[in-house]
Amino acid sequence: MSIDPPGYxxxxxxxxxxxxxxxxxxxxxxxxxxxxxxxxxxxVMQAIGTEGTTAVELGRALGVSKQxxxxxIETLERLGYVExxxxxxxxxxxxxxxxxxxxxxxxxxARIFDDLRARWAAVIGDERLRELxxxxxxxxxxxxxxxxxxxxxxx
Amino acid sequence: MSIDPPGYxxxxxxxxxxxxxxxxxxxxxxxxxxxxxxxxxxxVMQAIGTEGTTAVELGRALGVSKQxxxxxIETLERLGYVExxxxxxxxxxxxxxxxxxxxxxxxxxARIFDDLRARWAAVIGDERLRELxxxxxxxxxxxxxxxxxxxxxxx
DNA sequence: TAAGATAGACAACGTCGTTGTCGGTAATAG
DNA sequence: CTATTACCGACAACGACGTTGTCTATCTTA
Numbered sequence: 001m002s003i004d005p006p007g008y009x010x011x012x013x014x015x016x017x018x019x020x021x022x023x024x025x026x027x028x029x030x031x032x033x034x035x036x037x038x039x040x041x042x043x044v045m046q047a048i049g050t051e052g053t054t055a056v057e058l059g060r061a062l063g064v065s066k067q068x069x070x071x072x073i074e075t076l077e078r079l080g081y082v083e084x085x086x087x088x089x090x091x092x093x094x095x096x097x098x099x100x101x102x103x104x105x106x107x108x109x110a111r112i113f114d115d116l117r118a119r120w121a122a123v124i125g126d127e128r129l130r131e132l133x134x135x136x137x138x139x140x141x142x143x144x145x146x147x148x149x150x151x152x153x154x155x
Numbered sequence: 156m157s158i159d160p161p162g163y164x165x166x167x168x169x170x171x172x173x174x175x176x177x178x179x180x181x182x183x184x185x186x187x188x189x190x191x192x193x194x195x196x197x198x199v200m201q202a203i204g205t206e207g208t209t210a211v212e213l214g215r216a217l218g219v220s221k222q223x224x225x226x227x228i229e230t231l232e233r234l235g236y237v238e239x240x241x242x243x244x245x246x247x248x249x250x251x252x253x254x255x256x257x258x259x260x261x262x263x264x265a266r267i268f269d270d271l272r273a274r275w276a277a278v279i280g281d282e283r284l285r286e287l288x289x290x291x292x293x294x295x296x297x298x299x300x301x302x303x304x305x306x307x308x309x310x
Numbered sequence: 311t312a313a314g315a316t317a318g319a320c321a322a323c324g325t326c327g328t329t330g331t332c333g334g335t336a337a338t339a340g
Numbered sequence: 341c342t343a344t345t346a347c348c349g350a351c352a353a354c355g356a357c358g359t360t361g362t363c364t365a366t367c368t369t370a
Contacts, residue, residue, distance in 0.1 A: 316367075
């Protein structure tokens with residue numbers, strides 16, 4: 001019978017695991033020509049998708065206010081990852097779409113995440129990693145996007 | 156041979172797991188008389204420890220600037236979780252110490268985290284949870300900030 | 311057609327982080 | 341013993357990300 005660790009270690013390790021992956025992703029993204037990508041950009045652009053979206057829709061998808069979504073879109077636009085165009089059928093709306101640079105960043109992120117996952121598998125084993133993922137799925141919500149995170153994403 | 160999930164799911168699940176635990180911790184802390192406790196306060200106060208510390212030391216321990224540490228200390232002071240006193244041997248320094256209310260918050264947090272961990276164990280199993288923690292320890296940096304303060308934080 | 315709902319812009323503010331600067335105190339080199 | 345250096349804490353300005361609230365323009369609907 002092994003002794004259970006104190007309960008506070010679990011959130012700490014989950015957070016550290018997240019941080020390790022995110023930090024390594026962005027170090028590699030910077031090497032691959034995306035030095036200005038910030039941790040939340042990938043998540044937001046994933047939520048934008050290939051179809052495009054609007055600030056209000058994006059805010060709802062991410063669980064934040066439309067104003068917050070609008071500011072993030074502004075930042076992504078300045079970085080050249082998205083572009084906005086008026087909707088001809090509803091001139092109130094502005095459709096946000098990924099640029100080729102934005103798509104490139106997402107494609108590279110996906111590849112880098114796959115590589116990082118493989119590195120974890122090499123350390124703890126294929127089967128254990130699949131179990132870890134399966135267990136986490138059981139204790140986390142299915143709706144995956146929820147990003148009202150202040151400073152935890154770090155630099 | 157099962158198919159591996161895409162690599163981006165791993166950081167997402169780690170983050171969601173973290174968020175679930177932290178959100179439930181603070182919902183319960185609010186019920187137990189600490190409605191103003193914010194997610195990082197516990198981590199910061201844990202880094203302060205029983206001995207007390209200074210803004211510069213705290214910043215180094217947490218990996219942030221001394222100014223950021225100072226602002227967090229200010230917030231914790233306003234909430235009554237820490238108090239500051241001049242160091243008589245070095246009048247430049249101000250020692251930050253936990254108040255009884257701060258200790259109470261940490262003790263309750265520890266109990267709540269233990270309960271939440273037990274709920275996870277009930278869902279995925281004792282053994283699988285221990286394996287999950289062991290695996291995470293292998294892929295995350297050890298000894299991030301002092302966890303060698305078992306007296307007041309442990310059960 | 312009048313009334314209501316919705317999209318997006320703008321302002322003000324709160325939190326948490328960063329640099330840079332500055333005065334006061336401690337430690338140390340000459 | 342003094343002059344320089346190193347350090348501590350405070351303050352200001354800013355950036356990233358979030359919040360409410362308000363406003364105008366536009367679509368929808370009763």
